[in-house]
Amino acid sequence: MSPAYVLDKYYLAITVLVTTAYQLSGFAIAWAFQFDKITDFTGGSNFFLLALLTLTMGNEYHTRNIVASVLVMVWAVRIAGFLLFRVLKTGSDNRFDEIRSSFFKFLGFWIGQILWVWTVSLPVTVLNSPAVSDLGRSGSDPSFGTACDIIGIILWGVGWVIETAADAQKFRAKNSKSTPKDRPVQVGLWKYSRHPPYFGEILCWWGIWILSISPSTNGSLPSSSRSAQYGTVVSPLFTTILLMFGSGIPTAEKPTAKRYFLMSCGDNAREPNAWKNYKTYLHQTSVLIPLPPALYSRLPDVIKRTLLLDLPIYRFDEGKDGASAIEEARARNGSD
Structure with missing residues (x-):
């Protein structure tokens, strides 16, 4: 047919x-x-x-x-x-x-x-x-x-x-x-x-x-x-x-970083090591392409951001993004 x-x-x-x-x-x-x-x-x-x-x-x-x-x-x-x-x-x-x-x-x-x-x-x-x-x-x-x-x-x-x-x-x-x-x-x-x-x-x-x-x-x-x-x-x-x-990645990276930041640095911080642990995780873990942590952690930032696609748009800035995250948390807690 x-x-x-x-x-x-x-x-x-x-x-x-x-x-x-x-x-x-x-x-x-x-x-x-x-x-x-x-x-x-x-x-x-x-x-x-x-x-x-x-x-x-x-x-x-x-x-x-x-x-x-x-x-x-x-x-x-x-x-x-x-x-x-x-x-x-x-x-x-x-x-x-x-x-x-x-x-x-x-x-x-x-x-x-x-x-x-x-x-x-x-x-x-x-x-x-x-x-x-x-x-x-x-x-x-x-x-x-x-x-x-x-x-x-x-x-x-x-x-x-x-x-x-x-x-x-x-x-x-x-x-x-x-x-x-x-x-x-x-x-x-x-x-x-x-x-x-x-x-x-x-x-x-x-x-x-x-x-x-x-x-x-x-x-x-x-x-x-x-x-x-x-x-x-x-x-x-x-x-x-x-x-x-x-x-995909943009909707996961900053919100995840924000959560760990507030665990350590927010008004209701309850996990003092959370933000430090998360920054270590970022340093040693490839954003997309699987690589051994021991290798990835030794690579220059320029390689990570170009060949391995760990782009600046994914980064959570402690100054700018951190301050706004704390303000949002305060506003949310105040309205509860």
Whole structure:
């Protein structure tokens, strides 16, 4: 059977419509009941839905298409399941405390989730589309097992293991009574990176992209199809940029530093060594790429800030940021 042509030959329109409908349905439920239990689950499960939908619509079950789609679905099941389990255990997601009651601010988050899911899913969407998969019937699709296939699967596998292990390690540590309160979690992969799940996720999506563009590497696809496949590089680039400059590292670094600073330096300081411990942790722990602490601590700051991406925007300034943090804490305590 030939693949179904739905709205366009790249499945761009149908995946936009499905993603928009799915996310807005999630928003309607979350807004109506004012809770966060399904927010991250809806985002993660949407990837599963798009991978399965485009694979079945494409109706050309080449090994590469099946493998790429299954890898995306495995990633989606893992992240959606873990995030749902975590929010059910904690009871709520404090990321939404300031926007949950504002219709347009809360809607804005879900619109951002539409953009995230659709953009990051592009490699497998285009791979499964008639513009690429249908050409395999004429022999233009290279046999599975090319260098791109192998590299892509290895990158995805390494990234998935890192992301999965890091999430499990931190969840267990944070729920253990033996974990010290005056220092960050430094178990397992967290000894070598301050954000190992983000590093793993970046590897996963570069792996999916490399696997998905394999049909273009032999030069037998039409130029328009090759351009579309190479253009899906926006998926791993978007993932990398989002985690480096958007809702990833920036939203974690300064708030975490602020918490440890106030433990030691605020009006209600209760852990005198917390800020000192945190500064030691920053000095010896890579921000993203896992490295042994003994090696990282000896590297010059210029290497850390350039090659290893420990950017100045992540830094908590004790003078400027510390003073404002203390004032905010005083104002909050005064209003309680």
